[in-house]
Amino acid sequence: MAKYKIAWLPGDGIGVDVLEATRIVLDKLSLEAHYVPGDIGWDFWCTEGDAFPPRTIELLKNVDAAMFGAITSKPVKAANAELAPAFRDKGLVYRSPIVRMRQLFDLYICLRPCKAYTGNPLNFREGIDLVVFRENTEDLYAGVEFAPVPPELEYTLTKLSKPFAPFARLPAEEYAISCKINTRAGSERIARAAFEFAKKFGRKKVTVVHKANVVRATDGLFLDAAKTVAREFPEIQMDDANIDAMTMWLLKNPFNYDVLVAPNLYGDIISDLCAQMVGGLGFGCSGNIGKKLAVFEPTHGSAPKYAGQYKVNPIATILAAKMMLDWLGETTKAAAIEHAVAAVLREGRVRTYDMNGKDSTLDMAKAIAAKL
Ligand code: IPM
Ligand code: MG
Numbered sequence: 073m074a075k076y077k078i079a080w081l082p083g084d085g086i087g088v089d090v091l092e093a094t095r096i097v098l099d100k101l102s103l104e105a106h107y108v109p110g111d112i113g114w115d116f117w118c119t120e121g122d123a124f125p126p127r128t129i130e131l132l133k134n135v136d137a138a139m140f141g142a143i144t145s146k147p148v149k150a151a152n153a154e155l156a157p158a159f160r161d162k163g164l165v166y167r168s169p170i171v172r173m174r175q176l177f178d179l180y181i182c183l184r185p186c187k188a189y190t191g192n193p194l195n196f197r198e199g200i201d202l203v204v205f206r207e208n209t210e211d212l213y214a215g216v217e218f219a220p221v222p223p224e225l226e227y228t229l230t231k232l233s234k235p236f237a238p239f240a241r242l243p244a245e246e247y248a249i250s251c252k253i254n255t256r257a258g259s260e261r262i263a264r265a266a267f268e269f270a271k272k273f274g275r276k277k278v279t280v281v282h283k284a285n286v287v288r289a290t291d292g293l294f295l296d297a298a299k300t301v302a303r304e305f306p307e308i309q310m311d312d313a314n315i316d317a318m319t320m321w322l323l324k325n326p327f328n329y330d331v332l333v334a335p336n337l338y339g340d341i342i343s344d345l346c347a348q349m350v351g352g353l354g355f356g357c358s359g360n361i362g363k364k365l366a367v368f369e370p371t372h373g374s375a376p377k378y379a380g381q382y383k384v385n386p387i388a389t390i391l392a393a394k395m396m397l398d399w400l401g402e403t404t405k406a407a408a409i410e411h412a413v414a415a416v417l418r419e420g421r422v423r424t425y426d427m428n429g430k431d432s433t434l435d436m437a438k439a440i441a442a443k444l
Contacts, residue, residue, distance in 0.1 A: 073106075074104050074105050074106035075103075075104035075105065076103065076104065076105040076106070076136045076137070076400060077105070077106050077108060077134065077135045077136050078105050078106070078107050078108070078135060078136060078137050078138060078139060078396075079107075079108055079110050079128075079131050079132055079135040079137075079138035079139070079367075080107040080108060080109045080110065080138070080139055081109075081110045081112045081128070081138055081139065081140045081141065081367075082109075082113075082141040083112050083113040083114075083140065083141040083142050083143040083144075083169075083374060084113035084114045084115060084141075084142070084143060084144050084374055084376075084379070085114075085141075085142055085143075085144050085373070085374025085375055085376045085378070085379040086141070086142060086372075086374055086375045086376075086378050086379055086384045087113070087140075087141020087142035087143065087374050088141060088379070088380065089378075089379070089380065089381070089382050089383075089384060089386070089433045090141055090142075090370060090384065090386040090388070090389040090433060091139060091141045091389060092433075092434070093382075093386035093389065093390070093433045093434055093436065093437035094139065094386060094389045094390050094392075094393050094437065095107070096434065096437040096438060096441050097390050097393060097409060097412070097437055097440050097441045097444070098393055099441075100441040100444045101397075101405050101408065101409070101444060103397070103402065103405060107139075108131060108135065110127075110128040110131045110132070110138075111125055111127065111128050112124055112125075112128050112140075112143065112169055113143045113144070113169075114143060114144040114145075114146075114154075114374075117151065117154070117155070117166060118154050118155060118156060119156055120156075120159075121155060121156070121159035121162070121164045122164075123143060123145075123166065123169045124169035124172055124173065129176065132173070132177060132365060132367075135365070136400060137365070137366050137367070137368065137396050137399060137400060138365070138366075138367040138368070139367075139368055139369070139389075139392065139393060139396060140170065140173075140367050140368065140369040141369070141370070141374075141389070142369070142370065142372060142373050142374035142375075143168070143169055143170065143373075143374055144373075144374040144376055145166060145168055146166070148165075148166070151166040152164075167215065170360070170367075170369070171213055171215070173360070173367060174208045174209055174213075174360050174367075175209050175213075175215070177362050177364070177365045177367075178209060178362045178363070179208055179209070179360035179361055179362040179365065179366065179367060180207065180208050180209050180258065180261055180262060180265075180361075180362060181205060181206075181208060181262060181265045181359070181360070181361040181362070182204075182205070182206035182207070182208040182336075182339060182343075182358060182359070182360055182361075183203070183204070183205060183206075183265075183269075183358070183359040183361055183395070184203070184204040184205075184206065184339075184343040184346065184347070184356065184357070184358050184359075184371065185202075185203045185204075185357065185391075185395070186200065186201075186202045186203070186204065186343070186346035186347055186349065186350045186355075186356065187200065187201045187202075187350055188200040188201070188349070188350045188351070189350075189351075189355075189413065189414050189417040189418070190414070190417065190418050191417045191418040191419070191420050192350070192351050192355070192417045192427070193420070193423075193427050193428065194350075194351035194352055194354075194355070194426065194427060195349075195350060195351060196323075196326070196348070196349040196350070197326060197327075197349070199327070200326045200327070200346075200349050200350055201330075202322075202326065202329055202330070202331075202332065202346045202349075202350075203269065203275070203330070203331045203332070204331075204332045204333075204334070204339060204342060204343040204346055205262055205263075205265055205266035205269065205331065205332065205333040205334070205339070206262075206333075206334055206335075206336060206338075206339025206340065206342075206343055207254075207258060207259065207262040207294075207333075207334065207335050207336050207339060208262075208336060208339075208360055209258065209336070210253055210254050210255060210258045210335070210336060211252055211253065211254055211290070211335040211336035211337055212250055212251075212252045212336060212337045213336045213337065214251060214252075214253040216250070216251040216253060217248070217249065217250045217251065218248060218249045218250075219245075219247075219248035219249070220244035220245040220248070221244045221247060221248065221249055222244070223244070225249070226240055226244065252287070252290050252337075253290070254290040254291075254293055254294050254335055255293075256293060256297050259293060259294045259297035259298065259335070260297045260298075260300065260301050262333060263278075263280070263297055263298040263301040263302070263333055264301050264304075265361075266278050266331050266332075266333035267301055267302065267304070267305040267308055269331060270305070270308045270330070270331045271305060271307065271308060275308070275330045275331050276308070276309055276330050277308065277309040277310070277311065277329070277330040277331065278298075278302070278305075278308055278309070278310050278330070278331045278332075278333055279310075279311050279312060279313060279318075279329055279330070279331070279332050279333070280294070280295055280298040280299075280310065280311070280312035280313075280333055280334070281312070281313060281314075281315050281318050281332055281333065281334035281335075281338050281339070281342055282294055282295050282312060282313075282314065282315065282334070282335065282338065283314050283315050283316070283338070284312075284314075285314060290335070291335065294335050295312055298310070298312070298333060315334070315338040315341065315342070318332075318342060319341075319342070319345055322342070322345060322346070322349070323345075323349075326349060332346075343356070343358075343371065344356070344371070347371055351387075351426075351427075352426060353370075353371070353372035353384075353385075353388065353426070354372070354384065354385025354386075354387055354388055354424065354426045354427070355385070355387055355388055355391070356370060356371030356372060356388050357369075357370060357371065357388045357389070357391035357392040357394075357395060358370065358371045358392060358395075359392065359395045359396070359399065361399065366396070366399045368392040368393065368395050368396040368399075369389070369392055370388035370389040370392055371388060372384075372388060382432040382433040382434055383424070383425055383432065383433060384424065384425075384426070384433055385424040385425075385426050385427070385433070385436065386424075386433045386434075386436055386437050387413055387417075387436065387440075390409060390413060390437065390440060391409070391410070391413060393409065394406045394409040394410050394413075397409065408444055409440070409444070411443070412440045412441070412443035412444050413440055415443045416436070416439045416440050416443060421439075422435055422436055422439035423436075424436050
């Protein structure tokens with residue numbers, strides 16, 4: 073029996089390319105792992121009406137961790153048009169499988185380290201080393217949405233909220249409501265994860281990102297929860313900033329920041345910004361981490377136009393595999409992957425197209441594997 077059972081979920085588009093590349097690196101490490109392929113992605117939406125079929129959910133209940141590639145998603149009309157005729161106009165709604173997975177398995181931490189490796193020609197500045205903790209199950213991603221707005225909701229909001237008045241005058245199909253829901257427990261646990269990380273890895277500061285001056289109820293709660301948690305960690309500095317100002321300050325002085333913690337949507341936005349500062353889509357790696365399961369993925373999407381061309385940079389996914397090894401407790405092997413990636417970037421001989429190179433996805437993986 074292999075020591076670890078790992079669900080292997082390439083998805084579609086370039087998810088397939090980058091997971092194949094990542095396997096080259098993992099296989100070189102001779103990790104005692106059994107990789108179990110799982111069905112997920114656009115094809116399963118088209119043929120079965122479900123991009124994340126129940127058998128894949130079952131698989132995830134019985135693994136130690138998962139590697140996930142990427143999945144194409146399309147707007148409502150296009151998604152319905154591509155469904156097999158038997159499923160069309162049945163009211164099936166496409167919901168992002170990764171968002172569902174995060175909620176189903178309570179993968180409440182979205183961990184996104186963004187480090188500028190020396191020699192990466194795409195670094196915005198050398199030496200950037202930021203870590204984003206994004207809350208991963210609540211907020212505007214809760215999935216509580218109304219379009220059109222049902223009359224009961226309109227009635228209740230009219231009764232309870234004065235600022236709702238101008239909307240209540242509109243016909244139901246002329247506006248929509250997406251609920252931003254944040255809980256104290258959910259906010260505290262992501263803040264705690266950020267502070268614990270800071271403490272464990274000798275980081276100096278945690279910055280809480282919010283918009284509590286305007287979005288007073290939910291972001292006010294988030295900020296308050298984070299402040300409560302901060303008191304448990306007197307050795308770590310805490311500050312906070314509004315999401316809009318944060319985007320400017322991060323660009324202006326990335327070295328003023330260290331660990332960032334944010335509610336789901338702001339974390340989504342800020343983690344793309346941080347990834348771009350260290351090389352963009354080819355370098356953004358991500359861990360969706362819960363108490364029992366963790367799913368690791370590149371931050372980038374499925375880029376269908378590059379699918380199967382072995383053109384894109386696999387480093388984001390290879391670094392996600394590094395994160396998986398850390399999570400499994402295989403810290404020596406994890407460090408080996410990071411050193412190998414760093415060495416290849418420092419030497420600069422092998423580069424994919426995003427780095428103005430000509431090497432393929434698999435060449436990059438082989439170059440990294442060769443350093444192990
Ligand atoms: C991410 C992505 C996802 C998200 C999409 C693919 C649903 O942008 O992981 O950051 O919004 O969380
Ligand atoms: Mg995103």
